[in-house]
Amino acid sequence: MAFTLPALPWPMEALEPHIDATTMVIHHDKHHGAYVANLNKALEGNPLADKPIEAILADLSAVPEAIRAAVRNNGGGHFNHSLFWKLLSPVGGGRPSGSLATAMDRELGGFDTVKAELIKAGLGRFGSGWAWLSLGKDGKLLISSTANQDSPISEGQKPLLGIDVWEHAYYLKYQNRRADYLEAIFKVLDWKVVAARYEEVKG
Numbered sequence: 001m002a003f004t005l006p007a008l009p010w011p012m013e014a015l016e017p018h019i020d021a022t023t024m025v026i027h028h029d030k031h032h033g034a035y036v037a038n039l040n041k042a043l044e045g046n047p048l049a050d051k052p053i054e055a056i057l058a059d060l061s062a063v064p065e066a067i068r069a070a071v072r073n074n075g076g077g078h079f080n081h082s083l084f085w086k087l088l089s090p091v092g093g094g095r096p097s098g099s100l101a102t103a104m105d106r107e108l109g110g111f112d113t114v115k116a117e118l119i120k121a122g123l124g125r126f127g128s129g130w131a132w133l134s135l136g137k138d139g140k141l142l143i144s145s146t147a148n149q150d151s152p153i154s155e156g157q158k159p160l161l162g163i164d165v166w167e168h169a170y171y172l173k174y175q176n177r178r179a180d181y182l183e184a185i186f187k188v189l190d191w192k193v194v195a196a197r198y199e200e201v202k203g
Contacts, residue, residue, distance in 0.1 A: 002049035005036045014090040018184040023172045035077030042070035053079045057153040076149035089190035096191040100198045107141045119182045121145040122165045133161040158201040161194050
């Protein structure tokens, strides 16, 4: 199959108490696994299956209309979650440093404002979706949210950090307390990974 479910970079229980092991098993193995399986099914026999998922999401108009919704939803789910797992770490938390921190200060009012706005974006997303820190077309940082499994890539942006606010990401532990989950996520975010992505994509 063209796309595969990536292994987690840490054990299922590694993010406790902030994210519990049962949630991680369901989230990674079941939900992300289903996105991968459905993406492969939608692209079976199509030459697009040989492209990186980022390239597919960047040009959804090139995907045949009959499978476009399936590719958008499942391809977005695969990319978004593959990024999400890399951003989390049992030794995460803290604050960013270096050029990413400087850019936050210059363009978004500093880390405290970035955190507050990301939480606001996550809380303000009605239903399922994501909160994002991305590099915009103008080369500057921006905060946004997307519905369902949509990705900023499809808007010509370069995502640096995505926070999953689908209920499957937090409901077993936090029930309807999305705000508590969003606060907890910042205790396991690996800012070194986010900073490395920033350096990679800013050109």
